[in-house]
Amino acid sequence: MASKPAAEIIQSIGGAGNVVGLTHCATRLRFQLKDASGIDQSAVEAIPAVLGAVPQTGDRYQVVIGGAVETVYNEIMALPEMKRISSGGSSEGDSVADMKAAGKAKGPRGKFAALDTFFEVLSDSFRPILGALLGASLFITFMALMATLGVIPAWNAPGVTLDPSWQFVNLMWQGVFVFLPLMVAYNASKRMGADPWVGFGIMAVVMLPGFTALGKTDGAESVFGGHASVVQIFGLPLTVFDYSSQVFPPLLMAGVLAALTVLLKKIIPSSVQLIFVPFISMLIMIPLTAFLIGPIGVYGGAGLGNFLKSINDFSPFIFAVVIPLAYPFMVPLGLHWPLNAIMLLNIQSLGFDFIQGPMGAWNFACFGATAGVLFLAIREKDRLMKQTATGALAAGLLGGISEPSLYGIHLRFKRIYPRMLIGCLVGGVIIGLGGGVKTSAFVFTSLLTIPAFDNIPLYTIAIAAAFFTAMILVILSGYQTPEQKAEVAAQVAADEAETSKKSAHVASVAAPVAAGTAGAGVATATSAGTATAVATLLATIGSPVAGIVVPLAEVPDPVFSKGIVGPGVGIDPTEDTVYAPAAGKVLVAQPTGHAFGLLLDSGVELLIHVGIDTVNLAGKGFDVKVAAGDRVEAGTPLVVFDRTIIEDAGYSLVTPVLVTNARKFGPVEQAASGHVQVGSPLLTVAAK
Structure with a gap:
């Protein structure tokens, strides 16, 4: 069934026709739109699944989701109206490339387009593997914790040999970091x-x-203190490095390969490109990478790393203060990606990194400011901000991810940044005064990765100070302007009025029961002889097809019969047409005709699955009458099916009718047994 948040997000940004392209990062949906000027940002942010929205240059628009971003992305791409995006087409006949070019032409990026593209490429090169890096880093954190507790010796010290069992545990992180260049x-x-x-x-x-063995052959000359060797290959000097964990060489190689690919496709006939473009690319790029690009990448990365190391060596205090103060401005611009690459390089070349400790001061100051916002949102009954801040804080403290806080809250409220910067300063000063902290792992600085740092007490004190400083300052001074406070107060008042209205309605329905009247659709429970209403009928759902009611437990599919999809019943049809049981909107209408998802006006989401495993018929025997997005009324035909075709293929005609968002409501009960006609009461849904 289609995701309601997915459909709401697309609708809120102007519909699928306004979408040129869509990608996602660890926490955000990244839209390229035809026109972002008319989007109502407050409407986007009011969607329950959305933590925040961030307009960007060039009709780019980001919607912050948090940890569930990949799920929401997949649900959006599964929407029928989004199929053209995944196939590269356009509803208006334009190519994606043409629309992107038009977007860039009218956007204000100008001379910064190349810079934007550079950081987009850098970001997209790391984004898909951040999960693997984080997972592997937690293994390193675990090893560091075991060494700190004295369970194992210093596992990464030269000459230390671990027990085979711990050697195996230690191998669990190495696959990701050793082969990182291949992933990049x-x-x-x-x-x-x-x-x-x-x-x-x-x-x-x-x-x-x-x-690597070429560097150990006779005649090879050791350079860089034994970290590399030079050997003659066909009379040319080949510098042999250990490329494990290197990230700059593959980035440079990919850039040259992309340019070469474009050139080759221009001069090689399309009929033989499949063979000769890869062959010639490898013929040119393998020697070029080994002799030139690889060493340049290693030297360049080492140069950047050594430059930062020289600053840190000169004054750890200055370095520890500057990094957390710079990060709040670097992350929104994407400038933190090169530093991530240098962190990885430091671990590979030095065996440790000195940037992540000060970076932790920034992260926890960011999370502390979010905690302050959450405290105020709870106190002020700001439902939307409470939801946003809760998700952002969980992503930060447990995952070390700052983007939900940054894009969902901090960049929207300008009063937060100065208070957050004071938290960054306090944390950085403490780390600087303590002489800095190091880590042998690339980690997302969260509560879970504290053991990865060499000076745990110093690091813990610093991030705690950064967190609570920012939190307390936000609580004391607030984060909203007077206008924003007034807007929130008005919304809270409206919500409370709506709640009071609903409560009054429930009370009016329940009153006959309290008076001893048998109110239809109201469940009662007695205590000390007093009748009390406990469940008010919200909706009665009619049967979508004539047939024999089958209890859910007897539906011949365990996914349905066990209630995994949702509560409901089955119907063994006696007629051949399935109708909408009530007024609502079609969320999903499978082209194969076997399943329909409806959002009824009552708020109930209903799945009607025509037969069991009938998807395998690929639409044969089904005549679909509606499409996703259609408005239907009770009695609107959804599909006509040929029972003979279905039965001859050996499939059951039992049709589950299920409430898929039952958690929002009270009990969902079967309301009929035996034979039912179309529209006869089939299910009742009670209010929660």
């Missing part, structure tokens, strides 16, 4: 329009054990 090569190549597997294969050559 794949993502970057794909993002820049080259064959990602060709990029993967090119980078794989310099990571082969045989390539």
Whole structure:
């Protein structure tokens, strides 16, 4: 069944016809729109699944979801009206490339377009593997914790040999970090329009054990203190590095490969491109990467890392203060991605990183400001902000992800930033005075990764100070302007008025019961002889098809019979047409005709699944009468099916009718047994 939030999000940004492209990061949906000027941001942010919305330049628009972003993205892409996006088409005949070009032409990006593209590429090269990096880093955190507790020796110290059992645990993180260049090569190549597997294969050559062995052959000269070797290949000097965990070489390689791919496709006939574009690309790029691009990437990354290290060595105090104060401005611009790459390089080349400790001061100041907003939202009964801040705080404290807080709250309320910066300063000063902290893992600075740092007491004190400083300042001074406070107060008053109205309605319905009258549709319970209403009927759902009622437990499909999809009943049809049981909107109308999702005006989401496993008929025997988005009334035909075709194929005609959002309501009860006609009461749904 289609996701209601997915449909609401698309509708709120102007419909699928306004969407040029859609991607997502760890927490945000990233839309490229035809025209973002007319979007009502408050309407977008009022959607329950949305933590915040951020307009950007060039008709780009970001919707902050949080940890469930991938699920919402998939649900959006599954909407029938979004099919053209995934296929690269357009409802108006324009290509995606044309629409993007038009968007860029009228947007204010101007000379900054190249810079925007650079950081988009950098972001997209890392984004798909952040989960793997985080998972692997938690294994390193666990190893560090075991060493701190004395369970194992210092696992990453030179010459230390672990017990085989702990060696196996230690291997669990190495697959991600050792082969990180291959992952980055794949993502970057794909993002820049080259064959990602060709990029993967090119980078794989310099990571082969045989390539590394070239540096140990007779005549090889050791350089860089033994960290690399130079060997003559056909009279040319080849610098042999250990490319494990390197990220700059695959990024540079992907950029050159993308340009080469464009050139080759211009000069090679399309009929033989499948063979010769990959072959010639590899023929050129493998030597070019091994002899030139790889060393440049290593030298360049090492240069950036050494520059930052020299600042840290000169004054850990200055470094520890500058980093957390800079991050709040770097993250919105995407400038933090190069630093992430340097952190990974530091771990590979130095065995530790010195940036993530000060970065933790920024993260926890950010989370502290969110906690302050949450406190005020609870006190002020601001339902929407409470929802946004709760999700953002959970993502931060448990996942170390700052984007939901930053985009969902902080960038929307300008009073927050100065108070958050004071928290960053306090945390950075404490780390600087303590001489800095280091970590041997690339981690998202959350509560779970505190053991990854070498000086746990210092780091813990610093991030706690950053958190509570920002939180207390936000609570004391507030985060809203007088106008914003007035707007929230008006919304809260409206919500309370609506709640009072509903309560009055419930009381009026329940009054006959209290007076001893048998009120239809009202369940009662007695205590000490007094009748009390406990469940008020919200909706009665009629049967969508004539037939014999089948209790849910007897439906011949365990997914339905066990109530996994939702409560309801089955119907063994005696006629061949399925109708809408009540007025509402069609959320899903499968083209195969086997399933329909309806959002009734009562708020009930209903799934009608015509037969069991009938999807395998691929539409044969089904005549669909409606489409997703259609408005239907009680009695509107949804589908006509040929029972002979279904039965001859060996499939059951039992049709489950299920309430899929039952958690919003009270009990969902079967209201009929035996034979029912179309529209006869089938289910009752009580108010919660």
